[in-house]
Amino acid sequence: MAKMLNGNEVAQHASRDSCWVIVSGKVYDVTEYLDKHPGGPQILLQYGGKDATAMYEPIHPPGTIERSLPKDKHLGPVDPATVSSLSSPQVTRDLDKTARIPLAHCMNLDDVEKAATRIIPHSAYVYFSSAADSLGSLANNRQDWKKVTLRPRVMRNVRRVDMTRVMLGTKSRLPFFIAPAARARLVHEDGELCLARGAARRGIPYCPSTYSTVPHDELMQCLTAEKEKVQFRNFAPEDGGTLWFQLYVAHEKERTLELIAMARDLGYKALVITVDTPVVGKREEDERYRAELATASGDNSVLTEWYKPANEDDENSPPLRGHHSSTLNWDDLPWIREAWRQGRQDAGPIAIKGIQTAEDAALAVHGYGVDAIYLSNHGGRQCDDAPSSIRTLLEIRKFYPELLKKAEVYLDGGVRRGADVIKALCLGAKGVALGRPFMYSVAMGDEGVARVIQLLSEEIETTMRCMGVTSLDQLNPSYVNTKLLELEIPDRLATGDESEYGEAWVKGLKARL
Ligand code: HEM
Numbered sequence: 001m002a003k004m005l006n007g008n009e010v011a012q013h014a015s016r017d018s019c020w021v022i023v024s025g026k027v028y029d030v031t032e033y034l035d036k037h038p039g040g041p042q043i044l045l046q047y048g049g050k051d052a053t054a055m056y057e058p059i060h061p062p063g064t065i066e067r068s069l070p071k072d073k074h075l076g077p078v079d080p081a082t083v084s085s086l087s088s089p090q091v092t093r094d095l096d097k098t099a100r101i102p103l104a105h106c107m108n109l110d111d112v113e114k115a116a117t118r119i120i121p122h123s124a125y126v127y128f129s130s131a132a133d134s135l136g137s138l139a140n141n142r143q144d145w146k147k148v149t150l151r152p153r154v155m156r157n158v159r160r161v162d163m164t165r166v167m168l169g170t171k172s173r174l175p176f177f178i179a180p181a182a183r184a185r186l187v188h189e190d191g192e193l194c195l196a197r198g199a200a201r202r203g204i205p206y207c208p209s210t211y212s213t214v215p216h217d218e219l220m221q222c223l224t225a226e227k228e229k230v231q232f233r234n235f236a237p238e239d240g241g242t243l244w245f246q247l248y249v250a251h252e253k254e255r256t257l258e259l260i261a262m263a264r265d266l267g268y269k270a271l272v273i274t275v276d277t278p279v280v281g282k283r284e285e286d287e288r289y290r291a292e293l294a295t296a297s298g299d300n301s302v303l304t305e306w307y308k309p310a311n312e313d314d315e316n317s318p319p320l321r322g323h324h325s326s327t328l329n330w331d332d333l334p335w336i337r338e339a340w341r342q343g344r345q346d347a348g349p350i351a352i353k354g355i356q357t358a359e360d361a362a363l364a365v366h367g368y369g370v371d372a373i374y375l376s377n378h379g380g381r382q383c384d385d386a387p388s389s390i391r392t393l394l395e396i397r398k399f400y401p402e403l404l405k406k407a408e409v410y411l412d413g414g415v416r417r418g419a420d421v422i423k424a425l426c427l428g429a430k431g432v433a434l435g436r437p438f439m440y441s442v443a444m445g446d447e448g449v450a451r452v453i454q455l456l457s458e459e460i461e462t463t464m465r466c467m468g469v470t471s472l473d474q475l476n477p478s479y480v481n482t483k484l485l486e487l488e489i490p491d492r493l494a495t496g497d498e499s500e501y502g503e504a505w506v507k508g509l510k511a512r513l
């Protein structure tokens with residue numbers, strides 16, 4: 001058994017030459033890991049010689065240390081009596097924390113966000129709210145919903161409405177699901193469990209992130225246990241609350257295969273592959289916050305040391321901000337699909353998340369036969385000035401309308417109102433997803449999550465009645481006016497080679513399929 005270390009000894013190792021950290025009562029030597037750490041070396045140096053548990057736990061998925069640090073860097077337990085509770089550097093900026101807002105006073109999803117920002121730690125607010133560069137795509141996400149208007153029909157009997165939808169093979173009570181977003185434990189100790197319970201109780205899908213801070217097996221156990229307590233009319237036991245697995249393709253193929261096998265064996269019903277993150281976007285609020293933390297602890301290396309690639313001479317070393325695979329390309333799809341299906345006919349569907357153009361939608365569906373495409377710019381967190389997903393959907397309708405019959409289309413980004421959901425469905429989306437509203441709702445635990453689902457559900461129901469429809473299948477493009485946004489859609493696809501993705505190209509592909 002490893003010998004018990006003394007906190008005073010650990011405290012000596014707080015420099016680049018030797019850096020140890022304490023996590024959950026155990027000491028780790030991270031000296032050689034400093035430049036490989038996706039969160040950067042500075043944060044590790046700030047916690048060098050100290051207990052980093054409170055900072056570490058809500059950020060890292062379980063098993064991160066076990067997977068990433070060689071065994072000989074696990075130095076052993078530390079005597080808790082010898083570890084002083086050193087305060088970690090704090091940075092706070094003036095959020096409006098004047099008064100708490102009770103959940104019962106939240107009448108829409110923006111209210112829930114406002115209520116959450118009054119109670120969550122600043123670090124969580126920064127992580128949830130941040131977006132890339134000039135916040136261009138973040139702005140597009142909200143503005144473009146308003147450029148599409150509804151065309152309500154009147155004088156119809158709308159006493160009863162049906163909001164159910166089959167999405168990726170499972171019947172859902174509502175036409176939306178919980179988008180993947182990591183680190184829910186930043187705001188609630190149950191973290192992602194609140195979302196799994198909400199999905200089970202309200203009968204909708206939840207797609208946890210690869211980086212869920214609650215292990216994926218616990219999420220599945222939680223969902224299964226909760227589902228046993230609810231029964232929805234006209235729903236089979238396998239319908240209602242469902243888990244899909246969001247996959248970030250890792251640098252190492254082995255790790256990706258391991259994740260896929262885990263999700264399949266645990267009974268996750270669909271594989272959602274995120275493809276818009278060859279690098280993590282330049283999220284300036286995140287980076288500013290980390291710089292402020294560093295400066296607060298006397299580390300001024302931000303101007304000289306930060307964001308250097310780990311090893312410029314090694315071509316296998318990840319590029320700047322390269323947390324996930326930066327080599328992922330269309331030719332990887334077959335092995336990913338094979339790993340998911342394992343030769344089984346009944347394996348769940350595969351969706352590609354992060355499609356932002358009509359060309360890539362066509363490639364995914366016509367070229368690679370994916371079951372579903374998920375239009376998303378990652379909540380504006382990746383490429384600055386990327387299109388909103390409703391714009392990409394209009395582009396698809398214009399250039400490749402047949403895609404909508406061949407594959408299921410989902411989208412997310414700035415969806416905050418029932419009317420937004422209805423607009424997307426009118427234009428052919430099968431369902432929509434929400435990221436931030438659910439993350440903020442977790443700050444208020446199970447009740448917060450239930451409130452978001454309830455508010456959105458009520459808005460969809462009311463909008464349907466006002467529109468004169470009683471079932472989602474009745475929605476079609478005649479219920480929306482898209483003229484304003486259409487004006488901004490290109491007349492033709494300028495791909496360099498005009499024929500490359502044009503009709504002839506699709507026809508050629510179709511002939512070969
Ligand atoms: C001891 C071994 C550690 C390992 C193996 C490790 C590993 C990782 C990994 C794999 C990520 C990427 C996860 C993601 O993108 O969601 C990450 C991110 C991060 N880590 Fe660690 N970590 C360690 C210790 C720590 C400690 C002690 C702290 C702070 C006290 C820390 C702070 C962070 C932060 C702030 C990020 C987020 C970076 C971002 O948002 O871009 N890590 N770490």
Ligand SMILES: Cc1cc2nc3c(=O)[nH]c(=O)nc-3n(C[C@H](O)[C@H](O)[C@H](O)COP(=O)(O)O)c2cc1C
Binds near residue numbers: 127379435437
């Ligand atoms: C805090 C946060 C964490 C996220 N983490 C992930 C993730 O782990 N995997 C992923 O595919 N997308 C992730 N996303 C993107 C969401 O899945 C989704 O595309 C986006 O939040 C939708 O925009 P919205 O927040 O305006 O609803 C994250 C988004 C946020 C805000």
